[in-house]
Amino acid sequence: MKNSKIVGVGHYLPERIVTNQDLEKMMDTSDEWIRERTGIRERHWITEGDTIASMSHQAALKALERAGMEAGDIEFIVFATMMSDQIFPGGGCFLQQKLGLPGVPAMDVRNACSGFLYALATADKFIKTGTYKNALVVGAEIQSTSLDLTTRGRDIAVLFADGAGAAVLTATDDPTDGILTTHIHADGNYTDKLRVEQPVVYHNPRLHPGIFEGDAIYPKMEGRYVFKHAVTKFPEVINEALEATGYTTDDIDLLIPHQANLRITEAVGQRVGLPPEKVFSNIQTTGNTTAASIPIAMSEAIEQGRLKKGDLLCLAAFGAGFTWASALVRF
Numbered sequence: 422m423k424n425s426k427i428v429g430v431g432h433y434l435p436e437r438i439v440t441n442q443d444l445e446k447m448m449d450t451s452d453e454w455i456r457e458r459t460g461i462r463e464r465h466w467i468t469e470g471d472t473i474a475s476m477s478h479q480a481a482l483k484a485l486e487r488a489g490m491e492a493g494d495i496e497f498i499v500f501a502t503m504m505s506d507q508i509f510p511g512g513g514c515f516l517q518q519k520l521g522l523p524g525v526p527a528m529d530v531r532n533a534c535s536g537f538l539y540a541l542a543t544a545d546k547f548i549k550t551g552t553y554k555n556a557l558v559v560g561a562e563i564q565s566t567s568l569d570l571t572t573r574g575r576d577i578a579v580l581f582a583d584g585a586g587a588a589v590l591t592a593t594d595d596p597t598d599g600i601l602t603t604h605i606h607a608d609g610n611y612t613d614k615l616r617v618e619q620p621v622v623y624h625n626p627r628l629h630p631g632i633f634e635g636d637a638i639y640p641k642m643e644g645r646y647v648f649k650h651a652v653t654k655f656p657e658v659i660n661e662a663l664e665a666t667g668y669t670t671d672d673i674d675l676l677i678p679h680q681a682n683l684r685i686t687e688a689v690g691q692r693v694g695l696p697p698e699k700v701f702s703n704i705q706t707t708g709n710t711t712a713a714s715i716p717i718a719m720s721e722a723i724e725q726g727r728l729k730k731g732d733l734l735c736l737a738a739f740g741a742g743f744t745w746a747s748a749l750v751r752f
């Protein structure tokens with residue numbers, strides 16, 4: 422059995438920066454509330470020309486460059502996003518076309534905030550079994566166009582943002598190197614706690630005036646409920662990865678959790694017993710970019726010298742579904 426190793430990570434954030442003060446002009450909210458409750462100061466939203474495909478393309482090119490590889494080396498693409506640029510085909514196919522890789526399989530994963538780790542686990546298994554040597558794992562998301570930018574939608578509108586991140590994986594024969602373990606979970610009993618209700622695909626036609634009555638076309642979250650589950654499931658799935666490998670919290674050099682809320686990240690760090698310097702946060706400047714948040718954070722952690730070769734890296738996520746996941750990586 423092979424292991425798969427992350428050899429290059431890149432990200433792309435749209436140029437447009439939306440500050441909390443900008444949001445104050447759109448809805449009844451305040452910089453103080455947003456910072457205190459979420460940690461977020463600003464986030465990136467797309468402008469004309471940014472698409473899921475274009476952002477993921479930029480992130481993938483950066484990841485390939487850092488891996489010292491070319492697009493032609495990639496044999497498998499796993500693409501995590503909640504929505505492709507169009508309802509179909511999937512985002513992976515649009516990226517594959519941009520990379521010029523006809524014939525290379527492109528798989529889409531729709532597991533919201535846990536999507537990147539579901540995608541990573543999938544690519545890892547294909548490499549472990551010897552099917553492919555090099556894979557590209559992507560998380561890309563446009564959330565800003567889905568938001569209710571009135572006071573009615575403020576609890577969610579201040580959180581979500583846009584961006585893309587990508588990681589290049591390659592096979593290694595060293596069983597102590599690369600991705601050591603991955604764990605993925607879901608519980609569909611909680612689908613109603615964080616979701617977009619409309620349009621539904623079983624109504625004919627899917628788009629009809631009725632869907633615009635009320636606020637069913639916007640994302641909805643029972644914030645406190647989701648928060649409580651997040652701070653329980655994150656530590657649970659991190660400990661699962663530690664138990665599977667025989668490592669302890671003390672061995673972890675850096676924890677990069679999905680960036681949902683700074684208070685969640687801090688609570689998770691405390692619950693697993695990690696000092697703040699071993700827990701990475703960039704939500705202050707990125708907001709919650711759902712499937713893109715972990716690869717963007719990895720890429721920024723590398724740029725800041727916080728994540729180095731040889732580090733024991735723990736990745737963890739929790740989100741809609743509910744879904745939750747972790748990975749332990751010798752970086």
Ligand code: UT7
Binds near residue numbers: 577646680682
């Ligand atoms: O990534 C996927 C997983 N997502 C998460 O894990 C997110 C989990 N949840 C959260 O991060 C938090 O629950 C939120 C940030 C969404 C909300 O923070 P909270 O501390 O749980 O606030 P709350 O929902 O309990 O609301 C407290 C108050 C309410 O007012 P009243 O009823 O106390 O008068 C809200 O109406 O804050 C009000 N509020 C706001 N005020 C100003 C809600 N959103 C805003 C806002 N600006 N943007």
